[in-house]
Amino acid sequence: MIIDAHIHYGDDHPDFLALLDREALKLLNICVAHVDNEWSDWYGQAERYRMLTEQLPQRFAWCTTFDLPRFDDPNYVDDVIAQLDRDFDAGAVACKVWKNVGMEVKTPDGDFFMVDDPLLDPIFEHIAKRGRTLLTHIAEPLACWQPLDENNPHYGYYSRNPQWHMYNRPEFPSHERLMDARDHMVEKHPALRVVGAHFGSLEYDVDAVATRLDRYPNFAVDISARLLDIAIQDSDKVRQFFIDYADRILFGTDVVMRTPLSSMDDVTRSHALQTLKEVYQMHFAYFERSDMVTVRGRSTRGIDLPGDVLTKFYRTNAETWYPGLT
Ligand SMILES: [Zn+2]
Numbered sequence: 505m506i507i508d509a510h511i512h513y514g515d516d517h518p519d520f521l522a523l524l525d526r527e528a529l530k531l532l533n534i535c536v537a538h539v540d541n542e543w544s545d546w547y548g549q550a551e552r553y554r555m556l557t558e559q560l561p562q563r564f565a566w567c568t569t570f571d572l573p574r575f576d577d578p579n580y581v582d583d584v585i586a587q588l589d590r591d592f593d594a595g596a597v598a599c600k601v602w603k604n605v606g607m608e609v610k611t612p613d614g615d616f617f618m619v620d621d622p623l624l625d626p627i628f629e630h631i632a633k634r635g636r637t638l639l640t641h642i643a644e645p646l647a648c649w650q651p652l653d654e655n656n657p658h659y660g661y662y663s664r665n666p667q668w669h670m671y672n673r674p675e676f677p678s679h680e681r682l683m684d685a686r687d688h689m690v691e692k693h694p695a696l697r698v699v700g701a702h703f704g705s706l707e708y709d710v711d712a713v714a715t716r717l718d719r720y721p722n723f724a725v726d727i728s729a730r731l732l733d734i735a736i737q738d739s740d741k742v743r744q745f746f747i748d749y750a751d752r753i754l755f756g757t758d759v760v761m762r763t764p765l766s767s768m769d770d771v772t773r774s775h776a777l778q779t780l781k782e783v784y785q786m787h788f789a790y791f792e793r794s795d796m797v798t799v800r801g802r803s804t805r806g807i808d809l810p811g812d813v814l815t816k817f818y819r820t821n822a823e824t825w826y827p828g829l830t
Pocket residue numbers: 510511512534728758
């Protein structure tokens with residue numbers, strides 16, 4: 505079995521379930537509490553992911569999240585803890601905190617609300633006490649703070665989502681400040697397991713990830729949505745990094761389901777599932793092969809990981825870092 509430890513795909517269409525069976529995949533579906541867009545109702549995501557996990561525990565697990573701060577509500581922390589207890593009791597193996605913490609939410613005095621804010625301490629301590637894991641998506645790729653560059657893996661995203669592009673916007677926190685806040689939070693809660701999504705937002709250099717893994721034994725990373733960032737680095741260096749930190753890196757894709765499969769016609773659905781399958785094949789090729797492979801249109805040499813390292817990366821690390829997942 506292979507565990508995709510970071511995905512947003514809450515569907516139970518028979519064709520999709522058949523694909524999961526064929527590929528022997530289990531998915532960890534992640535809830536995200538956006539401020540205002542089509543996902544604003546994260547309770548809806550939670551309900552869908554919880555039900556799928558209940559119905560098909562061999563194929564699905566789920567990660568909850570929590571409401572963004574209500575600074576004028578004295579019950580906020582207690583309410584979040586009660587909600588987390590309900591979700592953990594209902595099988596959630598982790599809790600996610602998203603990039604709007606650090607980059608969007610502001611404190612009453614007008615500064616950006618950081619993930620190491622003392623307001624969150626009792627929440628994070630509670631997650632640790634319950635033996636669950638915190639998944640953090642803090643900050644963005646470094647390219648977010650750099651001029652648009654067509655060769656950068658994130659060019660498409662920032663050209664389409666200028667509201668998240670922070671180049672030349674000094675009123676927003678820097679990448680360094682956000683990383684410092686995340687590191688400080690990890691350091692403050694040594695009993696809390698923290699998984700840094702998207703290669704811990706240090707996708708530009710495996711050495712930057714290694715520095716944090718050396719410093720914080722309670723920290724691991726998933727590779728979700730950062731395959732190309734990794735693949736454009738030196739293949740020998742990346743291979744050695746994956747071997748040196750074999751217990752600390754989790755496989756994940758970050759595929760987002762935008763339209764339920766059941767609302768697609770047959771042709772569109774089979775195309776969507778073919779695309780999903782190709783995403784997995786692209787990942788497997790890079791990690792398993794030793795010849796030239798294509799990652800999102802770019803040619804690079806596969807890193808041919810040893811079998812025991814692959815087993816940890818594809819499955820065991822997810823089970824270790826998210827107890828209760830299998
Ligand atoms: Zn995600």
